[in-house]
Amino acid sequence: MMEMAGLDNPNGSPFMVGEKQRAWLKADLDKVAKSTPVVVFSHSPLQKLYKGWNFWTEDAEEVQALLAPFEKVNVIYGHVHQIQYNQIGKIAFNSVMATAWPWPYPQSYAQAQNAMPVLTVPMNRANPFFERDATGWQFIDVHTGRVAMKYNLYDNSNRTVAWNPATGRPEDTVFQDAANRIPPQAHY
Amino acid sequence: MKTNLAVVLAAAGAVALGTIAIRADEFSAKDQERWTKEYMSVVQKGRELWTSSALGTNNVACAQCHPNAANTHPETYPKFQKQLGRVIALREMINWCLQQPLEGKPLALDDPRMVALEAYITYERRGVPLAPGKH
Numbered sequence: 001m002m003e004m005a006g007l008d009n010p011n012g013s014p015f016m017v018g019e020k021q022r023a024w025l026k027a028d029l030d031k032v033a034k035s036t037p038v039v040v041f042s043h044s045p046l047q048k049l050y051k052g053w054n055f056w057t058e059d060a061e062e063v064q065a066l067l068a069p070f071e072k073v074n075v076i077y078g079h080v081h082q083i084q085y086n087q088i089g090k091i092a093f094n095s096v097m098a099t100a101w102p103w104p105y106p107q108s109y110a111q112a113q114n115a116m117p118v119l120t121v122p123m124n125r126a127n128p129f130f131e132r133d134a135t136g137w138q139f140i141d142v143h144t145g146r147v148a149m150k151y152n153l154y155d156n157s158n159r160t161v162a163w164n165p166a167t168g169r170p171e172d173t174v175f176q177d178a179a180n181r182i183p184p185q186a187h188y
Numbered sequence: 189m190k191t192n193l194a195v196v197l198a199a200a201g202a203v204a205l206g207t208i209a210i211r212a213d214e215f216s217a218k219d220q221e222r223w224t225k226e227y228m229s230v231v232q233k234g235r236e237l238w239t240s241s242a243l244g245t246n247n248v249a250c251a252q253c254h255p256n257a258a259n260t261h262p263e264t265y266p267k268f269q270k271q272l273g274r275v276i277a278l279r280e281m282i283n284w285c286l287q288q289p290l291e292g293k294p295l296a297l298d299d300p301r302m303v304a305l306e307a308y309i310t311y312e313r314r315g316v317p318l319a320p321g322k323h
Contacts, residue, residue, distance in 0.1 A: 002251060106258075
């Protein structure tokens with residue numbers, strides 16, 4: 001079976017940080033003041049977005065509880081191969097791009113519910129006639145203690161998703177205002 | 189002679205059918221059950237093809253870009269495929285994918301494997317209203 005290990009088939013099991021690593025994280029965080037900016041890098045999203053494709057971390061709530069007391073805390077995660085961003089309490093979440101394999105947004109699968117962040121303005125729908133489209137990479141700027149993701153998207157317009165101090169959440173610097181969005185960003 | 193034979197066979201057929209009281213518009217819940225089972229076996233065949241490298245030459249499978257056949261929009265076909273510059277059927281787009289990302293050969297449009305792929309794609313999209321021509 002040449003497919004990503006989905007949780008709707010026998011190939012998959014959900015991501016989990018696990019008790020041991022959570023204990024390590026707690027001990028590490030206990031060493032620093034709550035005002036210290038924290039940046040966590042994780043393969044899995046540390047959120048529960050869509051279980052079917054493992055956009056998911058089974059013990060996300062427990063991990064978030066460890067991060068929640070910090071004033072400036074940011075999670076940068078992979079796995080999803082697409083632009084995503086979210087704000088849960090004080091925790092900001094930003095995804096990174098992949099240099100291979102476009103992946104659809106869960107809202108394009110009609111048979112299952114998902115909990116994708118309403119904050120996220122999706123990428124343009126992938127155009128298969130451009131083989132690098134829907135892949136990319138990014139500069140990650142953390143000098144303020146908050147994250148600015150400067151996405152370099154092959155064969156497509158670049159985008160920036162950056163912390164907005166006025167609203168207290170990550171936002172796309174161009175498309176966050178619904179009036180500025182463009183038809184290719186609609187996924188269905 | 190041929191005509192007579194046909195008449196005789198038709199009559200024999202009518203007698204045979206008459207004995208089990210089948211009319212053209214009659215079918216039972218059991219029939220429906222069987223037809224659904226037949227259909228689902230083709231959907232399953234489609235899923236197997238979708239998740240295998242059998243249709244290509246480069247070890248790539250449809251499911252690697254389209255998990256659960258997502259992002260295929262079967263309800264929008266036939267539609268103007270902007271990259272090809274004309275209105276096409278879903279099967280032509282399937283063949284495009286077989287030839288490009290999978291580096292395989294196109295299937296005949298009535299190939300049972302093509303029917304199976306389409307059965308799987310549309311099954312995963314069931315319940316979504318038709319939107320022909322939508323991009």
